[in-house]
Amino acid sequence: MPVTSREVHLVRRPDGAPVAEDFAMVMTEVPEPGAGEVRVRNLLMSVDPAMRPRMSVGQALNEAMMGGAIGRVEASRNPAFKEGALVSNRFGFREAFVSDGKGLSPVRDVAGVPLEAHMNALGGPGFTAYGGLLRIGALKDGEQVFVSTAAGAVGAVASQIAKIKGCYVVGSTGSDDKVRWLKDVAGLDAAFNYKAAPVRQQLRELAPKGVDVYFDNVGGDHLDAALASMNLLGRVAVCGMISGYNEAGARTNVRNLSNIIYGRINLRGFTAADFMDLRDEFQSNMADWLRDGRVKTHETVYRGIENAAAAMVDLMAGANLGKMLVRLAD
Amino acid sequence: MPVTSREVHLVRRPDGAPVAEDFAMVMTEVPEPGAGEVRVRNLLMSVDPAMRPRMSVGQALNEAMMGGAIGRVEASRNPAFKEGALVSNRFGFREAFVSDGKGLSPVRDVAGVPLEAHMNALGGPGFTAYGGLLRIGALKDGEQVFVSTAAGAVGAVASQIAKIKGCYVVGSTGSDDKVRWLKDVAGLDAAFNYKAAPVRQQLRELAPKGVDVYFDNVGGDHLDAALASMNLLGRVAVCGMISGYNEAGARTNVRNLSNIIYGRINLRGFTAADFMDLRDEFQSNMADWLRDGRVKTHETVYRGIENAAAAMVDLMAGANLGKMLVRLAD
Numbered sequence: 001m002p003v004t005s006r007e008v009h010l011v012r013r014p015d016g017a018p019v020a021e022d023f024a025m026v027m028t029e030v031p032e033p034g035a036g037e038v039r040v041r042n043l044l045m046s047v048d049p050a051m052r053p054r055m056s057v058g059q060a061l062n063e064a065m066m067g068g069a070i071g072r073v074e075a076s077r078n079p080a081f082k083e084g085a086l087v088s089n090r091f092g093f094r095e096a097f098v099s100d101g102k103g104l105s106p107v108r109d110v111a112g113v114p115l116e117a118h119m120n121a122l123g124g125p126g127f128t129a130y131g132g133l134l135r136i137g138a139l140k141d142g143e144q145v146f147v148s149t150a151a152g153a154v155g156a157v158a159s160q161i162a163k164i165k166g167c168y169v170v171g172s173t174g175s176d177d178k179v180r181w182l183k184d185v186a187g188l189d190a191a192f193n194y195k196a197a198p199v200r201q202q203l204r205e206l207a208p209k210g211v212d213v214y215f216d217n218v219g220g221d222h223l224d225a226a227l228a229s230m231n232l233l234g235r236v237a238v239c240g241m242i243s244g245y246n247e248a249g250a251r252t253n254v255r256n257l258s259n260i261i262y263g264r265i266n267l268r269g270f271t272a273a274d275f276m277d278l279r280d281e282f283q284s285n286m287a288d289w290l291r292d293g294r295v296k297t298h299e300t301v302y303r304g305i306e307n308a309a310a311a312m313v314d315l316m317a318g319a320n321l322g323k324m325l326v327r328l329a330d
Numbered sequence: 331m332p333v334t335s336r337e338v339h340l341v342r343r344p345d346g347a348p349v350a351e352d353f354a355m356v357m358t359e360v361p362e363p364g365a366g367e368v369r370v371r372n373l374l375m376s377v378d379p380a381m382r383p384r385m386s387v388g389q390a391l392n393e394a395m396m397g398g399a400i401g402r403v404e405a406s407r408n409p410a411f412k413e414g415a416l417v418s419n420r421f422g423f424r425e426a427f428v429s430d431g432k433g434l435s436p437v438r439d440v441a442g443v444p445l446e447a448h449m450n451a452l453g454g455p456g457f458t459a460y461g462g463l464l465r466i467g468a469l470k471d472g473e474q475v476f477v478s479t480a481a482g483a484v485g486a487v488a489s490q491i492a493k494i495k496g497c498y499v500v501g502s503t504g505s506d507d508k509v510r511w512l513k514d515v516a517g518l519d520a521a522f523n524y525k526a527a528p529v530r531q532q533l534r535e536l537a538p539k540g541v542d543v544y545f546d547n548v549g550g551d552h553l554d555a556a557l558a559s560m561n562l563l564g565r566v567a568v569c570g571m572i573s574g575y576n577e578a579g580a581r582t583n584v585r586n587l588s589n590i591i592y593g594r595i596n597l598r599g600f601t602a603a604d605f606m607d608l609r610d611e612f613q614s615n616m617a618d619w620l621r622d623g624r625v626k627t628h629e630t631v632y633r634g635i636e637n638a639a640a641a642m643v644d645l646m647a648g649a650n651l652g653k654m655l656v657r658l659a660d
Contacts, residue, residue, distance in 0.1 A: 053588075219588060241588040254587050258383075258549060258571040260599030267597040269590030 003039070005030045005096040007064040008308045014055055017316050022055070023309035026064075030096045037100050038081045040071035045092035046119050047311040047324040049152075049217070052245040067092030069328075070107055070118060081106075088118070095305055095328055110287045120323040121297045122286055124272065125153035128239060130282045131275035133158050133215055136268050137237035141166045143212035144231065146203060148222045150191060151178035151298075153323035154239055158215045159188050160295045167213075170206045172199060172222060174318040181321060185296055200225035210234075219243045220253060227256040227265070236267040245316070298322030333369070335360045335426040337394040338638045344385055347646050352385070353639035356394075360426045367430050368411045370401035375422035376449050377641040377654040379482075379547070382575040397422030399658075400437055400448060411436075418448070425635055425658055440617050450653040451627045452616055454602065455483035458569060460612045461605035463488050463545055466598050467567035473542035474561065475499045476533060478552040480521060481508035481628075483653035484569055488545045489518050490625045497543075500536045502529060502552060504648040511651060515626055530555035540564075548573045550583060557586040557595070566597040575646070628652030 004027055011024045033039045046068040051059075059065060069092035073085045078101045081087065086107040091097045107118055120126065132154075133139050145162040149155040150171025159182065162169045171182045171191040182191035190206040203211070203225045212234050214226035219241025226236065260267060289295040300320035302311045308326045315324045334357055341354045363369045376398040381389075389395060399422035403415045408431045411417065416437040421427045437448055450456060462484075463469050475492040479485040480501025489512065492499045501512045501521040512521035520536040533541070533555045542564050544556035549571025556566065590597060619625040630650035632641045638656045645654045 223587075238590055240591060244588050254584050257553075257584050257587075258574050260568055260597070261570060262601065263599060264601060264604055265599050267590070267599075269593060269595050269597075271592065271594060274594055 002029045002031050003096055004028070005094050006305050007094040008305060009062055010055055010059050010065055011062060013061070014052075018052065018055060018313050020309055020313060023065075023312070025306065025309075028094075030098055033075050033077045033098050036078050037098050038073050038078050038087075038104070039075040039096060039098050040087060040089060040091070040104070041074045041096045042069045042071035042089075042092065042094065042328045043086075043330070044115060044119055045069040045308065045326045045328060046124070047308065047315050047326060048124075049240055049242045049245065049315065051312065052242070052316060064091070065093035066090055068119065068124060069093075070115060071096075086115070088123070093305070093308055108283070110283075110290075112291050113287065116299045116301070116323075116325060117290060117297065119325055120153055120299055121157050121290055121295055122283065125323055126157045126286050126295075127279070127282050128272050129154045129157035129161060129215075130286065131272060131278050132237045132239050132270055133161055133213070135275045135278060136270045137213040137215060137235050139165055139167065139213050143167050144207060144209050145169045145213045145215070146172075146207060146211045146226055146229070147215045148172045148194075148218040148226075149174075149240075149242065150182055150186075150188065151321055152217060155215070155217055156182075156186055156297060156322055157295060160186055160289075162213075162215075163187055163189075164289065164294055168207075168209070170203065170211075172203075172218075178321055181298070185298075187296075194222070198225075200228055203229050213237065215239065217242060223254050224256045227254070227259045227263075230259065230263050230265050232263055234263060234265050236265065238267060238269040242316075300324050302326045304328070332359045332361050333426055334358070335424050336635050337424040338635060339392055340385055340389050340395055341392060343391070344382075348382065348385060348643050350639055350643060353395075353642070355636065355639075358424075360428055363405050363407045363428050366408050367428050368403050368408050368417075368434070369405040369426060369428050370417060370419060370421070370434070371404045371426045372399045372401040372419075372422065372424065372658045373416075373660070374445060374449055375399040375638065375656045375658060376454070377638070377645050377656060378454075379570055379572045379575065379645065381642065382572070382646060394421070395423035396420055398449065398454060399423075400445060401426075416445070418453070423635070423638055438613070440613075442621050443617065446629045446631070446653075446655060447620060447627065449655055450483055450629055451487050451620055451625055452613065455653055456487045456616050456625075457609070457612050458602050459484045459487035459491060459545075460616065461602060461608050462567045462569050462600055463491055463543070465605040465608060466600045467543040467545060467565045469495055469497065469543050471496045473497050474537060474539050475543050475545070476502075476537060476541045476556055476559070477545045478502045478524075478548040478556075479504075479570075479572065480512055480516075480518065481651055482547060485545070485547055486512075486516055486627060486652055487625060490516055490619075492543075492545075493517055493519075494619065494624055498537075498539070500533065500541075502533075502548075508651055511628070515628075517626075524552070528555075530558055533559050543567065545569065546571070550574060553584050554586045557584070557589045557593075560589065560593050560595050562593055564593060564595050566595065568597060568599040572646075630654050632656045634658070 210231040220243030481503040540561040550573030
């Protein structure tokens with residue numbers, strides 16, 4: 001029996017920040033799986049800042065948005081996937097879909113860890129933070145670290161890994177509530193609201209010994225401020241530049257770049273593809289850290305695919321604390 | 331007997347491009363060397379783009395400019411330095427000086443190589459090009475390479491090392507004459523005059539396979555153009571950002587920086603301090619390359635300290651081909 005699935009399509013390219021009218025909900029029919037196929041019902045889907053540049057270039061119009069999700073196999077004619085199994089997939093923004101199994105991977109059960117963690121600290125955001133900080137940023141124990149969007153999914157994990165490594169950690173975020181969370185829950189040494197005063201001034205005050213590693217999720221004024229505070233031989237691990245994502249062509253103005261010459265600074269853009277060899281080590285360490293409470297995470301969870309577009313709009317406005325997810329089914 | 335020496339002082343901080351009035355010639359008396367001291371008469375001095383940011387910050391006013399030079403010991407009461415020996419030093423912009431020997435190093439005689447080469451391909455510019463390209467840029471044989479200010483001292487050597495390594499090399503420079511030199515003498519695959527059309531457009535046409543390594547001496551529009559052409563896992567070795575040196579605070583606008591994320595680009599500022607371990611290897615290789623004509627160099631040589639300030643002004647206006655030097659004595 002075919003089932004119905006609601007999908008969120010991108011119907012026009014956002015002009016600046018995305019708005020509800022850039023998206024449309026479309027009802028589709030999902031057939032029974034054919035030979036070698038499975039039908040998956042999504043349970044949780046990710047809403048991620050990196051989706052914003054793809055809305056300008058890459059994401060097809062009038063098709064379902066691409067994005068990470070975890071679903072349950074509800075019908076299978078593929079021996080590799082049993083009915084009832086949980087699979088992570090790149091077919092978010094839809095309730096159900098049929099697949100030949102390519103791009104589906106089993107979700108490992110980790111005792112004591114909720115499903116949400118697999119899309120947060122134990123999933124892509126956590127892995128990005130882990131490899132970005134330790135491999136790309138070449139973090140050494142006890143260094144001076146600055147993390148932007150420190151209360152976001154990747155930033156929160158990066159900040160706490162740096163704390164585990166004995167570093168002095170300053171985080172920036174967009175509200176006083178998030179500043180409190182960073183200091184009181186995540187245990188950062190210092191945190192500031194970037195809307196309250198110029199980033200450069202706040203960073204200089206809160207990082208009096210300068211910055212050895214800057215984990216950049218923002219670009220723009222944050223990167224400029226970090227470059228003005230970087231210590232000799234400092235490293236900038238560039239994970240994202242959300243400050244430019246709503247501008248035409250995802251452009252970012254940075255003026256202090258020449259500081260990298262005499263500071264002998266290494267500025268390196270990366271994706272998780274740069275350190276896939278760390279995958280097992282990461283999963284083992286992070287599962288331990290989550291269980292013993294050394295990494296604390298937070299998710300902002302909207303319910304129902306009818307709220308997926310709103311989650312994207314609100315994410316880009318900074319409404320989330322931690323990972324932004326949409327729960328599609330239980 | 332004391333001797334007289336003329337020195338070039340910085341008397342005010344340049345507002346934009348340096349002009350003759352920013353400098354003054356001052357006559358000084360240089361005493362006989364005391365115990366442990368030597369008196370050096372400079373023969374050749376360097377004029378370098380990196381001096382421009384120091385004129386805004388670092389170089390004291392109403393003192394002789396600092397800069398590299400090669401001189402001859404003309405009186406010695408220090409057994410480490412014989413009279414007549416050639417020594418490289420950081421006391422350019424003056425005809426003679428007394429030193430206790432600190433910061434003086436002997437110039438190794440290299441058969442078949444003129445003294446000028448020790449301040450060009452065999453000296454600081456050549457070493458900066460060598461380590462910057464091979465260590466910082468991690469150049470691999472046969473890659474696609476872009477070098478800015480390719481007809482300048484560092485750029486000309488970097489371009490030709492890349493050719494020796496079997497790379498496809500595109501250079502940018504500021505006049506049609508220099509374009510011809512790069513193609514006809516230095517043997518680059520392509521070269522363009524950045525004043526003739528937008529850098530981004532010319533680079534895209536002349537580097538149809540993209541850029542794996544960009545050796546940056548310019549920043550600004552050149553770096554932006556390179557970022558738009560960089561291949562996956564490309565490297566940018568940032569040696570200088572001359573485009574910003576005449577602006578307040580040596581600032582540079584770069585807008586395409588977010589390209590480094592998905593391109594997984596490594597952008598690294600450096601000085602020769604990053605690869606001092608390559609010194610012997612460099613000197614041996616470069617002496618060979620100069621002797622067998624695989625590296626061709628050019629110097630623009632002004633005569634007399636009375637023309638040192640003009641050399642600085644003209645360098646920043648791009649009047650030089652190759653290394654800018656001032657010959658102070660024979």
